[in-house]
Amino acid sequence: MDATNRGRVRVERTAKRVRTYLGGRVVADTTNALLVWEVPYYPTYYFPPDDVDESALKATGATKHSPSRGDAVVYTVTSGTAEAPDAALAYPESPLEQIRGYVRFEWDAMDAWFEEDEEVFFHPRDPYTRVDILASSRHVRIEVDGVTVADSRSPRILFETGLPARYYLPKTDVRLDLLEHTDTATHCPYKGTAEYWAVNGKKDLAWSYRTPLPESEKIAGLIAFYDEKLDVYVDGELQERPKTKFA
Secondary structure, three states: OOEEEEOOEEEEEOOOOEEEEEOOEEEEEEOOOEEEEOOOOOOEEEEOHHHEOHHHEEEEEEEEEEOOOEEEEEEEEEEOOEEEEEEEEEEOOOOOHHHEOOEEEOHHHOOEEEEOOEEOOOOOOOOOOOEEEEEOOOOEEEEEOOEEEEEEOOOEEEEEOOOOOEEEEOHHHEOHHHEEEEEEEEEEOOOEEEEEEEEOOEEEEEEEEOOOOHHHHHHEOOEEEOHHHOEEEEOOEEOOOOOOOOO
């Protein structure tokens, strides 16, 4: 992949076939997408104009300015009976030459996204993010307000680039009587869809993946806790609470 940088924005090409749908129809389909890191955490897909359904784009007359990408033309996206207002941007005169004329869709405004034939949730997969899940015999104990809510000697530790290690514990090692299922759900492009529990009355401190994506199958049905919001003891030592965007 070749890369171009402007300020904090990085642009690279990807070999993946990328598609996005609205109203049950394909709005864009390409094997020549760009990955554009508009923020440091994950990239966004940009489509070459020849691989976008022109009939789905209606210029609104508005523009949107970015210090790094320049002035964008704003489009409403329509497909079938569905309409997504202000859901697409194109930068015809961007100072970043690689993205000139390319079309960017708002991720959440579209119905679905696919990399090759696999649906992707939340945002594109970052090619520089790796997820390793390792079986361990370390002793992990979780406390909330001084109450032990989990105690395990058979955790699986998930190491994900840029995030603290997460300890996934068997449900038999968790005080399930202290957990209350909530209606929260989140999607991860590497792990799948997570369900959440309140712990000892505090909302969404624990989560689990019932049917994770294939690369994360080793954590299926196990429970993890937000280390940022409670006390974690590993081999008897209290761990420092990590400082992340989830704190």
